[in-house]
Amino acid sequence: MWMQFRRLFKDLRVGIRLLLDLVERTIEENAPLVSVDLPTGYGKSTASLELLWEIYSGNLDHYAERVVHVVPTRCLVEEFVERARQKGIPAYGQCMFFTPELKDPYFIPPIVFSTIDSYALNFCKIPVAEFESLALGRTLGHFDIPRYATFSAINIFDEYHLLVPNDAKSQDEKYFAKAWTTLMVIIKELLRVKAPVVLETATPRTDALNELKTYLGVIPRVLSYDAAIDQEYIDQGTKIIVNDKEFSDPLLNREYPLSIHATSDFCKKAIEICMKVAGTCNILIVCNTIAQAVSIYRDLRARGLSTILLHSQFTIQDREQKLRVLRDQLSKNYTIAICTQVIEVGVNLDFDFLITDAAPLASLIQRVGRIGRDVRREGEQFPIHLIYDVSYEQKDIKLYSNVYPLETTKQTIQLLADLKNQEKRISWRIPASRKLDKIVPYNLLAEEIYRNQEFYNQQVAGILNAILSPSTDPSYAMLQITRLHSLIRDSMIMPVYVTPDYSELKPNELIVLYAERLVPAKPYSLGLELHETGLKICNRDVVRKSLKLIDDKFLAAFEESEGEQICLLSVSAEELYECFSRCFLRKNGKRYLFRALIANENAYNSEEGLMTWL
Template identity: 25%
Template sequence: MASLMDYYRHVVNVWYGGSSRKFIEYAVSAIEKEFGRKNVFVLEAPTGYGKSAFSAAFSLYSVYEEFKSIVAFPLRALLEDQYSKFLKVFPRELIGRRYMHTAESPYLTFPVTLTTIDTLSLTVFGIAPEDLNKVLTKISSYGTSYGSMGHYWYSWASVGLSNIVLDEAHLVADTTKSLNFLVALMDFVVRHDGKLVLMSATLPKALKDALLKNSKLYGKMEFINFEPGSEGYDEEFVEERRKKKYHPINVVPLRSEEKLERIESWILENKDKYDKVITVFNTVGDAIEFYNKIVSNRDFEEFRKILLHSRFTEEDRKSKIDKLRKIVKEEKYIVVATQTIEAGVDISSTLMISEAAPANSLVQRFGRFLRYGEVEGKAYVWYEVDDEGKLKAREISGEKYYKVYNYELTDKTIEYIRKHSNMNFHVPQDYSELLNAVYTSFTVNHEDVERMINIFLSYERGSERAAEEFLRLEGSFVRESLIIPAYPVDVLKRESIDDIVVTNIKVFNNRVVPVQYGFLKKYFSGIVVVELDGELRIVKVENSDEVFRSPRSFLRYYYGFKHGSIMAFVVDAVYDSVLGLIPLPKSGGGA
C-alpha cells in the first residue's frame, strides 16, 4: 500500500521534475498523522506555492487506496487549468469533469471528478444537475411513490463515499450564504466519516474562529498553517519573496471620466521598464471599454493585447487561456481582465494596475504580479470617487456596494493599503495582517445550516426538501447571484429557420455564455431555446414580467418548464470572439 507522501512525490516528479515544496511535504505528513482521527483539514499556503500538487496526490491516494475523490473549484477557469495538469498523472478513463454543459461525470461518479462548487452543492443535497429539472417540476409530489423526485440517495452516496478537496476555499466563505454551505458540508463529511481538505492562501483569523465555533467539528478539524515557528515553515521561500521590489504601492482615487486616460498614462510612463502589464477592472463593461481604447491607440502597437472576462463562450475562454500561456514568452503584453484572472490563470506581470477590491481579491490579483521570479515592478491600486472624493457607492436591496463588492470591505482595504503602502503582497505575514484588519467577523446563520442538514435526514423526501431550500435561497446554495446560460440574438438569427435552430446541440452548448441574473433580466429578448426530442426549438415567453418578478418565480419557470428543457435564454446582445458578449444599447444605461 502506497502512502499519501508516495503519491505526492510522484506528482512533483511528473509536474515539477522532482522539485517539491517544504511546507507541502510537511502538510502531507501532518495529514497522514491525523488521517485516522480527523475529518476536516485546512491547508493554508501562499499563492503560487504549489497547493494543486497536493490535490492531485490526494486524489491519487483516494482512488488507488480508498475509493474515489471530488475536487471542487469556485471558478470554471481554475477547473480547466487543473484538469490539464491532472491528465498528466491520471489515465483519461479515471477522470471526468462536471459543470454546466460539461457532463463527463454525471452525479460526480467518476473515480476522480473535477467540478464546480455549485455542482457539488446541488449533488450533496440530492438535486444533482441531472435531476434538478424533474424535481422542481414535481415539487408538489411527495417522495418517489408519487412521481420521480430524482436519485437523491445516489447523489448522497456519490459524495459521501468520496474524499473531497475544496480549492480556493476562501471564495466559499465570502458571504454568509456560502459559509453556511461550508459548515453544512463539514457536518455531512463528519457524519459519513469522510475526509475534506480546504485549501487557500487567504484565510483570515476571524474565519478560522467562526469554523472552530461549530461544536460538531470539535476534535475533527486540523489547521495546517504557513507561519513562522511552525515545523514546515519555508524560510527560504519567504526570503525570496521579500526581495520583490515595487514599493510604495500607489493608491489613487480617480473620477469616472478620467480613469481610463489615467490608466493609459501609467502604462505609457512605465513601458520602457515594466512592459508586462496586467490591468484588472471590477466590471466587464469597463474592461471592454479600456481594451477597445488601447487597441485603437497607436502608442500601444508594440504590445500584444488580450481581453479576459466572464462573458465568453467556453470555447473562446479556453482559447484565450491558451494564448495567455503563449504570450508570457513575449517581451511586451497587456492583459485586460476582470476578477476572472484571480484564480486559474498562470501569468505574471511587472506592472500591476488593479481596481480596488476587498483584501481577498487583491491578494489573489497580486499573485499574478512578479510571479515568475521577476524581482522589480510597479503597482497601482485605484478606485472611483464621487463628487465629495469618497469611494463611490451604490445601493442594491438596501446593501451598500462598490461596483460588485461589499462597500465596507473595499473601503477598509483601501485605507489599510494607503497606511501600509510598503506592505508586501508576496509575503504571507504581510497579507495576513491585511486580511485580519479587513475581515474582523464572519457570520454563520445556524438556522439556515440546520435546514441544510435536515435535508440529509429526510429519507423519503430528501430531494423535495432540497428543492424547497434551493428556491428559498434563490437558486444557489453558495452564490448571491444566479449564473444562467445565455445566447446572443445575433448568433441565433444566423442559426435558425422559423422556430427551429439548425445547429446541433453540442455546437449550440459551445456557444452559450454564462451571465448573471441581473444581466439576463435587463437584456432578455423574450425568447428561449428549448431542447425537445433531440431538436432545438425557439419558444416565445408569453409573460416575461411575471417570469422575472423575482428570482424564485424565474427559477420555477426555468427548471419547471414542461415542454422540453430550456437550453438558453436569448439576450439582446451580440457576440464577438475578441470582446465577448456585448449588450445592445437600451434606454437607461449600459452593461
C-alpha cells in the same frame, strides 16, 4: 501506472510532505478535519494526487476510496484535470459546460475535481446528472450514489475563503452568506459520518475559520506557513508550522513598489499610467466593471497597442481562445490584458506590472497574485498602481463601483497608505505570524481588515438541514433549493446563446445549440432581477440592447421534455420565471426545458463580448 505516477512526485516540497503526513495522522486518529494554509504557487493541488496514491498503495484504503477535490471555478476544474491526465492519472471533472467524455457527475472515479456548485447539489440530494428528470417528476434520482461517493472520499475544499462574503454589513438580506453557510453545513455532515475533510487556502480568513470551528464544535488539525520561524518546521502535534526557505526567501526579497492614486476618473488614470510603460513589460489592468474594462480596451486599441480584453460575458469558445492567445503573447511579446474579476481565480498567468481599481483586501491579494508568480524571477520589481475613485464617497451609496462594500474598500486603501507612509513593504505572497523587519505579511493585514465578523445564516442552514434529514427526498430538496435559486452563487446562471446567423431565428423553429457559443450570464447583467415572487425587468435599455425580443417577449431556446429537439419560443417574463421556479415551462400542452436566451443581433462580438453595459 501508479508506480510511474509516484516517481513523478518523488521530490515534494517540505510543506506538501508535511501536509500528507498530517492528513494521514489525523485520519488515523479519527479526527478528520485538517486546515491547510499554504502560499499561492506552492503546489497544494499536488497533495490531492499524492493522497490518491496513499489510498491506492494501501496506507489509507481503510479510510477512503477516492479523492474529491472541490474548487470555486470551472477554469480550475479544467486545469487540474488536464494537469493530472498529463501525468497519467485518470482524473475526471464535474462542472457546467465541461468536456462530456471527461465528466463524471456521480463522483465515482478514484479522483474527481468538481466546482462547489455541482458538489453542493450532489450532496443535497440533487444529482446533477438527473436535475431535469427530477424537475419533471420522472424519477427521485440516484441521489445516494454521489452522497456515498463523498462519504467514502477524502473531501478537499480548495480556496474555501472565496465563499466568505467581503463584508458583514448586508446581513439584513434574506439569504446573505448562503455559500459560506452551505459549506459549513456540508462539512458538519461529513464530519458526522467521519469522512475526512481538508480545507485549503492561500488567503486565510481568521474570522471565518474561527466561526467554522465554533459551529462545528471541533478543533481542526492545522498546517500553517510562517516565514517568521527559523526552523524548517515545528510539529506541535495538532498543529504544524512550516517555513520552506527555498520558497520563501526569493519572494520575501521581491519588491512590489506600491503607488496609490486618488482620482475621480479610474479609466483616465489607468490609461495614463499604462501609456508610460506600454511596450516595456507585460501589463495587467484589473477593472471592477465590464463597462470600465471595455472603455479602456477601446482607448488602448485606438492607440495601436497590443491588448486583450477578458471578462465574464464572452462565449466559452471565445474565452478559451483569448486565454490561449494571451498565454502565447506573454511568452513572446509585451502585451496588455484588461480584465475584470475573472482574472482573480483560476487563471494561471504571470504579468510584470499591475494597474488595479480599488477593492477590499481579499480581492487585491488575488490580483497581486497575478504578477511575479514565478519564484525564479529573482531581482525584479513588480510595480502595483492602485487607483481609488473618490467620487464614490460623495454618492449616497454603500458600494464602491457598485460592487464592493465602500467602508471595507476605504479601510483597505487607508491601511495600505499608512504602510506606504511608514516606508514598509508588504509580503503579498508569503504569510508570517509577525512583521519581518519592514516587511508586513498579507495575512496580518487581513486580520486587521476582517475581524469579529459573523456570516452564519440561520435561515439558510435551516433549509439545508431539512434537506439533509433522512425523512426528505429529492423532490423536497428541489423545492427548497429553487427558493434559494442557487446554493452557492448570489444569482443563478442564465445562459445567452450567440449565433452567427440571425435570419433563421423565428419562434417555433428548430435550431442546433452549440455549447461553446453560450455566454454564462447572470440576470442582473442582462437588466433583469430574479426574486422569489417573479422575474422583473430593472433596466429595459440593457434588455433591449443585449437580448432578442419579439413583441416585448424574450426569444429563448427550449428542449422538448419528450424529445431532444431544441426549438425557439417567444416567452414573457412571467413564463421565464416559471422556468426557473419549476425548472420547466408548460406551454401549448407540452413541457419544455430552458436552454438559453437568444442574444440580440449585433449585441455580441468576439473582441468585446456580450454588450450588457450602457
